[in-house]
Amino acid sequence: MNIPKRITVLIAALAFAIFSVAGPAFAQSSVQGSSHALIATPGNSGTPLKLDTSKATLSGTAGQYVKLPARVTNTSNAPVKDVVAYVSLVDVTRGQQAPVDLEDWSAHRAVTIPALAPGQSKDVGWSLRLVKGGDYVVYANAIAGGSSRASVGQEIPLSVKAQKNLNPGGVLPVAIGVPIVAGAALFGPVALRQRRLD
Amino acid sequence: MSAAITHQRPASEATRDVTGRGAFLKDALLVAKKEVRESLFGVRGSMWAVVSAxxxxxxxxxxxTDKELSLLDQSEMLYIVTSLSVGLGMVVTGILAGDSVAGERERSTLESILLSPIRLGSLLAGKVGAVIAGWLLIFAVSAPYILxxxxxxxxxxxxxxxxFVLGTLCVGGFAALVVGMSSLARSGRGVTLGALAIFLGMAAPTLLGTVLQKSWFGTIYNALSPFAQARLSLDLVIVDKETLLMQLPHMAALAGFxxxxxxxxxxAAKRISFEGGE
Incomplete structure (x- = not known):
């Protein structure tokens, strides 16, 4: 193999190696970027519903509950039926970006509105139990029965302060004390009996 | 008298038949007291309570405490701790009951027990009572954690x-089953292993996913497993905050078991022998 051919093969091998390492990460970041773009724009076009939230930011300490109020409005000229409003939560803490399972945050239940007349609004809300420290984005969604597009409310940054609690609910004395007391109460007579026999 | 001959009731027992249920319970209580004393004053019985703690x-x-605070709701945590308490009770019961009669047979002490003036029913009831006392000890240890x-x-x-109620029904039934197995078997270790296998079989529905648990297979499995019945009832009470009325089918199933x-x-009591079965 002559020198130019060797250089070409080397460049191709290097390019392949770089792409195979960096490619998936690049692809992932581009997907994240595009999904972020989707979240950033509250989507009301094509849906008869509009979602407004009075809170601009939310914050709290792990263990607390925070309220997320929202108002669903029917902006069309026709009544809508079977509206389902729900919350979405995304962990945006650096290195932990992922959607969050809301069952753990006690906010997984959807709010259903049987019917909304033209121009009618309905206040809905969720109570989120903050379970883990970090930065999050929370937003409300609503979808009308038979519709294929959901209306997305504005993004609300949620900051949760971590809390290290070594003795929640007084569990520490019980966790340490019961095995010691049980051991002493049960092994004590055995040891005493053994000593008497000796 | 060959070792394979089944238990013969002592002559004195015929006269004691007239004393009826009172004597039966008195004898059973006597056996249970002796068994509990042996179990609690020995390391073997005490160890299980400490391990459970x-x-x-x-x-x-x-x-x-994990991850700042738990990712679970308090009611879910409580449900896990109560289920664990019943599960531990069943494991300890299986171990203690497995050895109750077959262990006596292995140690060649069964013959003298069978020849003592205590009727067989009282003996086995006492053995079951002593095993249930082991569960009561586990429950007493669990109570501070539940609270x-x-x-x-x-x-x-x-x-x-x-x-307490569901656990006593579930563990009591399991104790009677394993003491019965122990009466028929030759090896206490074999019965203990069998009891643990039965417990694993009863606990297996918990390994099924939520969707599979709601399928016909999961429904039948849950209906047949006493441990699953106890857990379902605890779930209804603790997580779903249902009333006593909703627990009655589960309690009836456990009472049936x-x-x-x-x-x-x-x-098994009628077939008990000095040598035991297979």
């Missing part, structure tokens, strides 16, 4: 009561 300590502390995990919620005390186990024990 350590398991409950580890579980409740991890549930409450501390449920502190501040409205279901802490009902959880304690339901754990306990009754069947007692029938099996009575059947």
């Amino acid at each position: 350590l398991v409950l300590s580890l579980m409740s502390y991890l549930l409450l 501390v995990v449920g502190a501040g919620s409205t279901v802490a005390f009902p959880a304690l009561v339901y754990t 306990a009754a069947l186990a007692v029938v099996f024990l009575a059947f």
Whole structure:
């Protein structure tokens, strides 16, 4: 193999190696970027519903509950039926970006509105139990029965302060004390009996 | 008299038949007291209570403190601790009951017990009573954990009561079943292994996913497993905050299991021998 051919093969091998390492990460970041773009724009076009939230930011300490109020409005000229409003939560803490399972945050239940007349609004809300420290984005969604597009409310940054609690609910004395007391109460007579026999 | 000959009732027993149920219970209580004293004053019986306390300590502390605060709701944590308490009770029961009669046979002490003026039914009832006392000890150890995990919620005390009632039905039935098996078997170790295998079989529905648990297979499996019945009832009480009315089918199923186990024990009592079965 002559020198130019060797250089070409080397460049191709290097390019392949770089792409195979960096490619998936690049692809992932581009997907994240595009999904972020989707979240950033509250989507009301094509849906008869509009979602407004009075809170601009939310914050709290792990263990607390925070309220997320929202108002669903029917902006069309026709009544809508079977509206389902729900919350979405995304962990945006650096290195932990992922959607969050809301069952753990006690906010997984959807709010259903049987019917909304033209121009009618309905206040809905969720109570989120903050379970883990970090930065999050929370937003409300609503979808009308038979519709294929959901209306997305504005993004609300949620900051949760971590809390290290070594003795929640007084569990520490019980966790340490019961095995010691049980051991002493049960092994004590055995040891005493053994000593008497000796 | 060959070792294979089944138990012959002592002549004195015929006269004691007239004393009826009072004598039966008195003898059973006597046997249970002796067994409990032996079990609690020996390391073997005490060890299980301490091991259970350590398991409950580890579980409740991890549930409450892991990841700043638990990712689970308090009611879910309480449900896990109460289920664990019943599960530990069944494991300890299986181990203690497995050795109850077959162990006596292995140590060649069964013959002298069978020849003592205590009727066979009282002997086995006493053995079952002593094993249930082991469960009561596990429950007493579990009580502080249930109360501390449920502190501040409205279901802490009902959880304690339901754990006692459901656990006693479930563990009592299991104790009768395993003592019956122990009466028929030759090896205590074999019965213990068999009892643990039965417990694993009963606990297996918990490994099924939520969707599979709701399928016909999961429904039938749950209906047939006494441990699953106890867990479903605890779930309804603690997580779903349902009333006593909703628990009655589960309690009836557990009572049915306990009754069947007692029938099996009575059947095994008639076939008890110095040598045991296979």
